[in-house]
Amino acid sequence: MGKGINIIHTNCDPSFAEDKSLPRDSYLISYCDSEGEKFDVVQGLRSDIFDHYWDKYRDVKSMGWTEGTVNPKSWGYSAPEKKKRK
Secondary structure, X not given: OOOOOEEEEOOOOHHHHXXXXXXXXXXXXXXXXXXXXXXXXXXXXXHHHHHHHHHHHOOEEEEEEOOOOEOXXXXXXXXXXXXXXX
């Protein structure tokens, strides 16, 4: 995986990018490989994401924002479990 990127979903339906629970810094990227056109939802810096997909597939079709509204710092965060007092 490229530096500083997080691949959230691979080979997914493009409508998945309309999910509001995705982080604000996530992108829907369209690329072609030997099996045809595919879509991934990826989090990270735009240039790092493009470099990763260009180096791997050499055929990046498009790259656009998802509809995510969650702060990237708190996305995927779960509160630690509280210990029960005896």
